[in-house]
Amino acid sequence: MGCQTGRMRCSTMLMAAALALLCARAVCVSPVRAHAAESDAARSFAATVVDDDLGALVVYVDGDALDGDTACAGAHVRVQAVPLPWYVAAGITVTDAGGTTVAYADGDVLTFTMPACDVTISAAYALDPQEITIAPCEHGSVEVRPWSQISDSCDVIAVPDEGYRAERIVVSTDAGEIHRSMHADTTFRKPDGHVTIAVDFAPDVQNVVVEGAAHADVSIDPAADVIATGTEVGVSASAHAGYHVRGLIARDASGAVVPLRETAADAWAFTMPATYVRLSFDVGPDGVDSSLPFADVDVDAYWYPAIERLYDLGLVGGYAGADLFGPAEALTRAQAVCMLHNLAVMQGNTFTLGGEVAADGSYVLGFIDVDGRAYYAAALAWAVSAEVVHGYGDGTFRPDAPVTRQELAVMLANYAMFFGIGDVDAPDGLLERYADGHAVATWAHASVAWAANVGIMGSGPALWPDEAAARGDAACMVSNFLIATV
Structure with a gap:
């Protein structure tokens, strides 16, 4: 038996910074009720701009940014559609109050002469087929929502038809699968180049x-x-x-x-x-003898399967110059960041590397107790820039200090949140189910509750949050993390 111890972030994302790239004076007008100007004699009519979650419209009237929500009849109007990453503008439409099309362009720019009537300006957006393709699917649809104009992350939302559920979401490049989720929505960090998103739907029955x-x-x-x-x-x-x-x-x-x-x-x-x-x-x-090169990992020990799995994946190793793993010894903070960095490399989550490199090749990390040439320096540079770990208020990182079980739960939760590979939440009151739930530090409440909820830790009656994580137990938690975030 293996070890048992151990989003939807859809925002409107109309980024002012992206629009400023087009014109510092550009202003996106919020949707308002179309209305005729009070004085037709002024020849001024409403120009309602409708933006949506996938892009924004920037409107110029006679060369200037649209001022308010009206424009004079006869004015020269230029509309620029600004889609979110991995989308393209699929058309800009101008309609009058009765819904009749006044002007239309099939790209991301439209110019027209303002008529003597109220108009509404809107755009349609579509995924760029050179960036993202949705594989054909039955019994549901798929939505892709980039987080912002500057983020590599995006949400994938599977919308099943009535009577069906999302069975799995798989994201692949030409080289193979890079992300998988068994939830109806997931987040992944898009690499450069094309990806395909495939969603399987199944009948929603209790089976x-x-x-x-x-x-x-x-x-x-x-x-x-x-x-x-x-x-x-x-x-x-x-x-x-x-x-x-x-x-x-x-x-x-x-x-x-x-x-x-x-x-x-x-x-x-x-x-x-x-x-x-x-x-x-x-x-x-099978293997009669241990497949591990460590003399101190008993094949019958509860942490053996987890250590074996992580060793096979290249996530852990033993002590240099010895055939020992030290499963009962405390995992240090430096060792923890190496393990998680190895996990990131395996999963392709190395987009954020960070860490200034000095002329002598050492990392400049800003911690007063860290040697930039230490074996863990590159891993720590990644972990800090990916917001997986943090230092202490006195400017130290304390690389040789033992990492506690609740600290490791926080690191795993930070990893999951930063790389968007799991929903880090848990039911209210979950910690109360454990005899020592009250001992979990306030700053670790959410992370430990999540870890217990998805089976990373807490399979027994207690959590032991402030105990140092043994290297064997840490392997169990990371192995369970891999299962929980599939």
């Missing part, structure tokens, strides 16, 4: 979905298409020859962990919630 069991036969009891809330569900797995089940985690539609009760070897039970349940298996190859 059990199995994944990660390519090398095992899994049985569900009852084996029904729909399972009623409160039903006791049994799960058993029989690994194929040469493989063994290393772990299992169950999550409901919200991503929250569904408690499992181990009933026998490779057999579990749970109570069906009022949503579908996703069972994520970890099935790996």
Whole structure:
């Protein structure tokens, strides 16, 4: 059994900075009710500009930025559409009060002569096919919402048809998959070049979905298409020859962990919630002896599968010059940033590297107790610029200090938030379920609650938030993080 111890950010994003690139005097007019000017003799009529979440319109009248919401009949009007990243303007339309088209352009610029009537100016936007393609999908639609004009991040929102749910969202480049989510919405950081977004929709019924069991036969009891809330569900797995089940985690539609009760070897039970349940298996190859090169990691230890997984992924290593991992020794803050930096490299989340490099090749990090040539300096430069870790008020980082379990939970939450690979939230009062929930530091409340909610930590009756994280336990938390944020 594997270790069990351990958005929607859609904003209007009409960025003034982006518009200033076009003209410092440009002003976007908020939508207002169309109305005729009080004095037709002045030949002034309403020009209502309608912006939306995917772009903004900049309007010039006789060479000057639109002043207010009116323009004189006969004036020369120029409209510039400013789409958000990875979008293009798909047309600008000017209509009169009756909806009749007065002027139209198929690009991002339109010029027209102001008629003697009220008009509304709007634009349509579409994804740039050279940047993002939505794969054809059935039973739903997909929305892509960039965070801002200057961010690499964007939200993907799967909108299922009635009676369906979003099964998974996969983002890929020509080189392969770069992001996957089992939620109806997710955030990813777009790399340079083209990406394809594929969304699978499935009937929204209360059933059990199995994944990660390519090398095992899994049985569900009852084996029904729909399972009623409160039903006791049994799960058993029989690994194929040469493989063994290393772990299992169950999550409901919200991503929250569904408690499992181990009933026998490779057999579990749970109570069906009022949503579908996703069972994520970890099935790996057999080995009579440990596949790890560490003499101090017992194959029967609870942290063995997590250390094995992270070692195979290149996220952890042992002590230099020795065949030892030190699973029971405290993980230091320097070691923690190295582990998370390795995770970022594996997941392709190295867009933000940061850290000034001096002439001698050392990193200038601003901490009075950090050697810019230390083995962890590059990882720390990344972690600080990615806002995964922070220093102390006295100007130190304390690289050799043990990292506590709640500090590691905060680092993982910061990682998830910065790279948009998980929803960092949890039900109110969740910490109260634990005997020592009151001992969680105020600054760590949200992160520890999230970590416990998604199964990164807290599978037992206590959290031990202020205890130093042993290297083996830290491996469990990071391994569970990988499962929770798939």
